[in-house]
Amino acid sequence: MIALVDCNNFYASCERLFQPALRGKPIVVLSNNDGCVIARNDEAKAIGIKMGAPAFLMQDQISRHGVFVFSSNYTLYGSLSNRVMAVLQANCEKTEQYSIDEAFLYLGDLKHIDLEKYAGELRSKVNDVGIPVTIGIATSKTLAKMANRFAKKTKKDIGVHILDSSDKVNEVLRFTEVADIWGVGKQYAAVLKAHGFNTAYELSLAPQEWIRKEMSVVGQRLWNELHGMSCIEMEEEPPAKKNICVARSFGQLLSEKEDVREALANYAAIAASKLRQQNSCVTVLQVFLQTNVFREQDRQYYRSATVQLPVASNSTKEILHYSGIGLDRIWQNGYNFKKVGILLLDLIPADQVQYGMFDKIDRPKDNRLSKAMDSINRHWGGKELVKFAVQGYDRKWRLRQERLSPCYTTKISDILTIKI
Template sequence: MYAIIDCNSFYASCERAFDPKLINKPLAILSNNDGCVISRNKEAKALGIPMGAPLFKYKEIITQKNIQIRSSNYSLYGDMSERVMKLLENFSPEVEVYSIDEAFIKLPESEDYQQVGLDIKNYIFQCTGIPVSVGIAPTKALSKAANNIVKKFPDKTNGSYAIDTEAKRIKLLKWLPINDIWGIGKGNKVRLQNKGAQTAYEFTQLTDDWVKRNMSIVGLRLKKDLEGEPTILFEDEVQNKKVIATTRSFEFTFSDKQNIKERIATFAARCAEKLRMQTSSCNVVMVYLKSDRNKKNELQHRANRILTLPYATNSTLTINEFAQKALDDIYKPGIKYKRAGVILTGLVQTDALQLDLFKNENPKHKQLMATMDTLNQKYGGRKIKMASQDLQRTWKMRQAYLSPEYTTKFSDIIVLNCRTI
């Protein structure tokens, strides 16, 4: 069985874990430079603070309703995230970190999965003060859907829901609208609706053939997963991929190049790491940038650049060097970018590499990468990075409402005042 563990209102929960004054109070977290709201708890949501709300527009209501605000404190959130992920290893040796506040784990056999979920929730809360929702099911897509149930019915589920019978799976699929299926994009949503499917159940009733033709192999995998057949696997179970990609939507749009350079460097590093995990090297690096096409009144730009490398490599430094060159070619000032990606193709097995007579990887890189991987595996959290990656996103940022770095800075450790009675 798979479980997804999702931290509730993660940034807000991290702040609250160290500041009891925030308990049951509306709280909103601001983006870099305190521009707009990127996370808020349910109390702030109930008061009408939408995601992405620009601070200057909502100043009045924030003061009126006494909504607490904080600058984003990524050192704190990153550290708390690592703690949660580390604790999950107590429940399973197989943990796949999916995002800063979500992880899939593979659960050992149990008589009572609902209880396992509750145990996970209670343990994480006891150790970190972070509330989580746990969805459990035979596949990843179903566990995601089970997690939706937990979020929708917090009182009934008490934080955990397990799909452990066929009847529950069918009931879940009939309840789940197409919109809320994990990984269904806009195009596929429209395709399914035109075909008359409104729920996940109706999606699974379509023929494999139709799904494959209209939604590609990715759609078919999703269908199988929803049918209870584990088809979307853990990243490291997928043996030797032909393409390696790290692509993400940003929390917010970025137009300054420095921010985008940092993201590309991080994606390139992640791709190179995946490449080395399967002992491959790549010959081609592709980078793409996209603005937010939903913002019709803003300047739109989408572009990609494909660069062929002079030699096959899996060095983070070389791959990033070319990824940055590709970025230089496509980046346009003044565009608000929402999404970017680094994609590596032309993969070959590193041990079967034909050495080029003249152009080869700097031999020092191999040793450096091996050391980097070993240290990062040993200490977790990818502590060893290139200088171009975001080491401290606090650099030169406006952060007027920043909380202390409770867990990563000695000078910010909580002070307890005790007195004898």
């Protein structure tokens, strides 16, 4: 059996955890630069706040209903996610973190265990962290996803649903529209509906021959999953990414090259750190730069530049250097820029790098420097305390976060104080 543990309204739950007075109040969390809604709790959903709604269009609704609005605090969310995952890993030997607020648990053949009791106790233990969760259990990942969604919609108080009989499986299959099946996107859903499949149950009744012909191997795997056959393997270690992109919109428009260079250098350093985390190296990088397409009064500009590295690398120093070359190629004066980003392409394992005969860079020294910087920054909560001069400290480009909550779990000055 496989369980999917999913945190309920995770970002909103994190904000409410340290402010108990917010219980029962509508809460929304905004995207980078406080742009639009990326998370909301049940109370916010009940008053009609939609995902993706621009914050500036919701001011009347926010005032009328007393909605509490927060800037996204990924430091806090990441810290609490780690606590939740630690509880799950302590109670299940084989776990796979699927996202910041979801994890699959491989329960094996636990016929001797009361799954209802196990799930209830696990839910209680995670709740001790302060984050409510819902648990769906089935014989495949796809069915576990459906069971979890079914529990959220119909069993909010219990928070657990187990598909341990064919009747329960069929009930959930009938409840789930094809567009809501895990892994089925909008285009795929439209194709299925055009063929008369509106629910997962109807799709499960399709002949295998038709599935293989019309939906190829991916469709066959999905069909098997709907029938309780586990075809999607557990991944205890996340697979290495094929490319890495770090891009941000600026907190204010930038027209000076050095301000944009500073922002790009910080994004490049983040990308290099991610590269080292998965023990990969980059052979090609791309830098892109753009204005704000919604500002019709401004001249518009979008360009990108691709740079080939002579030797694949994951050194922050080198990636900063070559990203700077990319920026030099596309920079134009006289524009108000809104966003810059870096994309690392053609990644290879670090142990497969081929060095040039006339390479003059002291790569072992660079590697030691990068690892030392990673170690120091990780020790101090992931903040970039140690960095290169080009990354600067002025930060005119910094994200706008006017409603940022304290970092209660990672910053000494933000730890809650109790009056006795």
